[in-house]
């Protein structure tokens with residue numbers, strides 16, 4: 271691994287633009303067990319925008335909604351539906367990071383500025399990436415308050431389900447644009463391409479896609495980027511691009527150390543998951559060998575398993591959690607494996623195609 275030309279400490283938060291932040295925060299608290307920890311809105315003096323901050327271990331989510339018609343955020347939400355607008359990075363030096371990124375060709379979204387209140391200061395800037403997605407660059411070393419100035423502490427307890435962090439976040443980009451964005455992450459943020467999947471790896475009878483996994487210099491942030499490939503029918507990436515209205519975040523993978531517990535809770539709380547046929551579990555022992563978990567339990571929950579040279583991983587995918595077939599979540603439990611479940615792609619895509627067929631979008 272070469273010199274890290276754009277040091278990122280990690281993902282600070284993931285911001286969603288939504289129509290109704292109160293209801294989104296309620297959904298994420300009730301289903302995924304996030305604690306609501308911070309709030310900004312009319313009661314705190316914010317006249318135009320409301321935000322809820324939710325946390326579980328190392329995952330911080332922010333749900334932002336416009337309070338008035340004509341707000342620039344309202345236009346984006348009307349176009350895309352609820353969506354991930356910002357994957358914010360924590361950095362040592364916001365001004366330097368912004369300067370480096372823009373000098374290397376990134377388009378700025380917000381210039382570096384300071385937000386300040388009685389609890390201290392935050393330095394923040396943002397750059398544009400694919401579609402309407404941005405990466406904020408944040409340093410909160412000199413801030414002791416809740417999230418950011420203007421926010422107030424607002425606690426609603428969620429019943430946690432063992433989510434520990436963000437494993438990766440995946441972007442869907444337009445046909446022919448994957449390598450453009452791969453180069454963008456290489457040139458501007460010093461990421462490296464750690465894995466590549468072509469249409470031979472990821473194809474079923476009907477649909478195909480290509481994917482490259484980009485990793486930050488220190489390996490803490492992983493962003494696979496997908497583009498559609500030619501197939502007999504419309505791929506899930508084409509479906510996303512059509513309903514989303516362009517490139518955007520497709521899924522966020524959340525880490526757990528106990529996927530059986532996490533998925534049992536999510537299913538109890540009504541989160542819908544993709545399913546695979548029973549034959550998948552009949553073939554599983556032959557494919558992955560010895561694992562700690564009981565295959566019968568995994569099959570009841572629909573959890574998938576894959577093995578690579580370093581170990582194995584367990585994973586499962588929700589159905590889209592928005593009205594449009596756009597954003598979904600992955601739950602991943604790594605037991606040594608650093609890969610992304612290539613052995614599950616076929617079963618998964620066939621499952622997605624069954625869902626697409628029901629939606630009439632295959």
Ligand code: FE2
Nearest residue numbers: 438440523600
């Ligand atoms: Fe994933």
